[in-house]
Amino acid sequence: AQKITQTQPGMFVQEKEAVTLDCTYDTSDPSYGLFWYKQPSSGEMIFLIYQGSYDQQNATEGRYSLNFQKARKSANLVISASQLGDSAMYFCAMREGYTGGGNKLTFGTGTQLKVEL
């Protein structure tokens, strides 16, 4: 089974509108973390936002917020007031447990977002 599922290969949104990118995860570990990254066409991976499994509140960073629904195992990224510069590939990733070393991530297959005028 896929540990991270991003079901939207591509999405379009109009400038200044809000958009939600879906991410569901699968883990039996009670301690985990969820990360979202942005990859523009230039290729660099940019960290956007983090949510820990024990965090009481949904994470927010500027125009980015995470709609974390633990019971449904979903961690959707919400981008408010979309801008042309938000056009990029977006990846959801999960860290399971805490072994004290490594903290490796499992990535989803990504969602390509295109912001239109």
Add this chain to the structure above:
Amino acid sequence: DVKVTQSSRYLVKRTGEKVFLECVQDMDHENMFWYRQDPGLGLRLIYFSYDVKMKEKGDIPEGYSVSREKKERFSLILESASTNQTSMYLCASSLKQYNQPQHFGDGTRLSIL
């Protein structure tokens, strides 16, 4: 700002060659990672290291090895390159705390002919 530097942006090699991809980070991070990225497959972890001289296999280690002789440098080695190793390779580093993000280099697009 964290800087993760990969030695080459583009690289072309021939099948059977031994290929070295180098990665250096300047923020004293304990953890370092090598991924490959292929269309439709996302990022897949090849190897990672949480300390000098320590290495752990990721999800797709076959055909690859790594070396970490110094804390700031993590090398990926293709012992005998094959065409199915043509891909984008991304290096990342992070602090050891569990909530710390990984910081990525710009990637190396490797073509094996």
